[in-house]
Amino acid sequence: MQPDPARTLLRFDRVERTVHWVNAALFGILMLTGAALYAGPISTLVGHREVVRNIHVYCGLALPLPLLFAIVGRRGSRLRTDLGRLNRWSRDDARWFRRGRRSSVRLGKFNPGQKLNAAFIAAAAVVMLATGSIMHWFDMFPLDWRTGATFVHDWFALGIWVSVLGHIFFALRDSESLDSMLGGGIAASWARRKAPLWYDELTR
Amino acid sequence: MTERAGAPVGRRVFLGLVGLGAAGVLFGAHAQDWLERVVGPLIAKDGTGLASLLPVGRFRIYTVTGDLPSRSRSRYALHVKGLVDREVTLTYDDLVAMPPTKLTRDFQCVTGWRVPAVDWKGVRLSDVLDRAGVSTDARAVRFTSFDGAYSESLTLDQARRDDVLVAYELEGSPLSDEHGGPVRLYVAPMYGYKSLKWLDSIVLTKDVREGYWEVRGYDVDGWVGRSNGRDDDAT
Numbered sequence: 001m002q003p004d005p006a007r008t009l010l011r012f013d014r015v016e017r018t019v020h021w022v023n024a025a026l027f028g029i030l031m032l033t034g035a036a037l038y039a040g041p042i043s044t045l046v047g048h049r050e051v052v053r054n055i056h057v058y059c060g061l062a063l064p065l066p067l068l069f070a071i072v073g074r075r076g077s078r079l080r081t082d083l084g085r086l087n088r089w090s091r092d093d094a095r096w097f098r099r100g101r102r103s104s105v106r107l108g109k110f111n112p113g114q115k116l117n118a119a120f121i122a123a124a125a126v127v128m129l130a131t132g133s134i135m136h137w138f139d140m141f142p143l144d145w146r147t148g149a150t151f152v153h154d155w156f157a158l159g160i161w162v163s164v165l166g167h168i169f170f171a172l173r174d175s176e177s178l179d180s181m182l183g184g185g186i187a188a189s190w191a192r193r194k195a196p197l198w199y200d201e202l203t204r
Numbered sequence: 205m206t207e208r209a210g211a212p213v214g215r216r217v218f219l220g221l222v223g224l225g226a227a228g229v230l231f232g233a234h235a236q237d238w239l240e241r242v243v244g245p246l247i248a249k250d251g252t253g254l255a256s257l258l259p260v261g262r263f264r265i266y267t268v269t270g271d272l273p274s275r276s277r278s279r280y281a282l283h284v285k286g287l288v289d290r291e292v293t294l295t296y297d298d299l300v301a302m303p304p305t306k307l308t309r310d311f312q313c314v315t316g317w318r319v320p321a322v323d324w325k326g327v328r329l330s331d332v333l334d335r336a337g338v339s340t341d342a343r344a345v346r347f348t349s350f351d352g353a354y355s356e357s358l359t360l361d362q363a364r365r366d367d368v369l370v371a372y373e374l375e376g377s378p379l380s381d382e383h384g385g386p387v388r389l390y391v392a393p394m395y396g397y398k399s400l401k402w403l404d405s406i407v408l409t410k411d412v413r414e415g416y417w418e419v420r421g422y423d424v425d426g427w428v429g430r431s432n433g434r435d436d437d438a439t
Contacts, residue, residue, distance in 0.1 A: 039257065040265035040382055044272040050420070087214035119217035127225030134229065135315045139432045146316030148232030152225050154259030 008185035009202055011109075013078045015070050020181055022066040027164060029059045034157055060132050063125055085109050086118045090197075109198035113170070120163055124156050131156075233318070236260075240320050263311070263319055265382045266401075268416060273351040273402045277378065277386045282332070282370070286346070286407035289337030296372070296386055302327040305369060307392055312428050314395040324390050326371030330364045332406065342408040347389055347415075350404040356389065356415040357424065358398070360408075367392035370403065394426040 012020070033056040036046040046052060070076055071083075085108055092105035093112040110118070134141050134149035141149070171178045177194075180186040191199040228235065239260050247260055267273070277296040285291045305328050311319040333345070338360070345363040347356045362368065371390040372379055379385030384401025391398040397417040418424050423431040 038259075038262075038264065040263065043265040044267055044382055047267045047270040047272070049266050049268050087212050088210040089213035090210040093210070093213075115214055116217065119214040120221065123218045123221030123225070126222055131225065131229060138315050143312070143316075143429055144233040145229055146314075147236065147312075147318050148229040148316075150316035150318075151232035151236045151259065152228035154262075155228070156225065158259070 007188050009188050009191050009199075010184055011180040011186040011191075012082075012184050014184065015075050016079050016082065017181060017184060019066045019070045019079065023063070026059050026063050026066075027160075030056060030063070031157075031161065031164065033059070038154070038157070057132070057136055060129060063129065082109070086115050089115065106196045107194070109195050111194070117163055117167060120159065124160050124163070127156050128153060128160070236318070237320060262317070263383065264313065264317055267351070269351045269353050272381050273349070274381045275350060275386060275402070280386045282387060282403060283405040284332060284336040284408075285405060286409055287339040287342035288408050289339065292336045294332070294335065299327055299332075299370060299372060299387060302331055305366075307367060307369065307390070309367075309392045311396055314397060314422060314426065314432055323373075323375050324369060324371050324392075325373035325376075326369035326387075326390060328366065329368045329370050329389070329406075330366075332370050333363065333408070336408075338408055341410060344409045344412040346407040346409050346413055347400045347403060348405050348407070349400055349402040351402050354400055354402070354416045355413075356398055356400040357409075357412045357418075358391065359412055362391075362425075365393070391426075393428060395422075395428055395431070397422055398426045 033052050036042045036052050037049070037056060043049070071079055089112065090108065092107060093115065096105045096107065096112045131149035131153040134145055135153065138146050171181070176186055176190050188199065188203070191202070243258075243260050247258060280296040282294045282299065283291070284294070304325055307324045308321055309324070311322045329345075343360050345358050345360060347358075349355065358368070369390040369392070370387060372385070372387050374380075374383050374385075379388060384399075384403070387403050389398075389400040389403050400415075412424055414424060425431055
């Protein structure tokens with residue numbers, strides 16, 4: 001059966017899109033309030049340290065909830081499948097990172113850059129939650145741990161800024177891909193070009 | 205071939221990074237000291253100022269009100285009052301004319317951030333108190349800030365220590381607005397929150413009153429290491 005390249009494939013279902021945008025909002029608030037707590041010129045501009053800190057802490061504590069809520073039960077089945085795809089790396093994924101080989105590789109639903117980004121941001125969320133908790137409930141931890149937690153929190157924050165800005169940069173360069181995070185569907189022609197293995201899986 | 209086969213690299217990267225984070229909590233204090241020694245001098249030479257955004261030897265700038273308090277050195281006045289023999293008001297020039305004391309200590313926040321080997325210059329709080337003469341019934345000292353919100357307290361014994369300053373220089377420069385200038389308190393043996401910024405008045409009292417951060421749960425006796433639920437080595 002030869003599928004119609006003009007038809008639309010479901011790339012992200014409603015649950016995945018909702019988790020994505022709730023997480024995006026939380027990350028946005030955390031990054032901006034974090035900047036106001038960290039960078040002197042912004043701190044002095046914004047002031048109100050206690051309020052900013054409380055917003056940062058509560059959004060941070062809320063960060064795992066959307067994913068945990070969405071991943072369970074029948075509603076989470078597509079999300080779980082996609083997390084499985086993000087986890088597994090094919091030989092072609094590894095080859096994709098080497099220059100000049102990109103035209104010959106056949107990728108799945110996610111490219112290796114997205115896979116790496118997902119692994120980083122998931123680990124960063126866990127690390128930020130743990131180190132942030134040490135800084136917030138500081139009286140339970142030795143002073144050296146608090147200094148270490150601050151150190152880790154600072155450097156991972158820098159990594160998150162790079163990762164999120166990179167993610168937004170690549171999303172804005174591919175409007176079809178960005179639209180599918182809003183509406184869910186993507187043209188089959190896009191899938192055949194950018195994610196041939198996924199295309200094969202859906203149309204075989 | 206299904207794309208869900210293949211090595212679980214995502215999980216390995218995830219676990220590796222979480223492990224790195226855990227190691228950073230345990231050994232980050234040492235790593236930070238090392239970075240400060242090795243990278244700190246390079247950052248100081250960076251002309252673009254971008255490198256100063258890196259988390260090496262950074263002060264966090266705390267302002268608890270909505271704006272950055274600011275007062276010029278020429279208009280600055282420090283009031284010493286309460287249980288004193290005579291109330292006095294000291295100008296910036298009055299303070300600079302008094303015998304100076306220099307201290308170089310790590311600046312340690314109770315939440316964990318630390319700036320190593322910070323140079324301070326100021327006058328001993330004890331000398332300032334003697335200018336006004338402390339009444340025999342005074343037991344504590346209360347400090348207020350011209351930001352209108354920040355306050356702090358010390359016992360009179362703590363206030364008389366050699367390493368408690370009314371500071372007007374940081375790292376060889378006059379104290380900036382961000383760092384609590386033109387004049388702030390510097391309580392070397394205690395956490396950063398005790399070193400009140402934008403010092404406005406010093407009031408001798410009968411007993412210690414909770415300040416801004418103590419009302420919010422921090423210990424009144426904020427010794428570095430030995431307070432806020434812990435008994436660690438001081439840095």
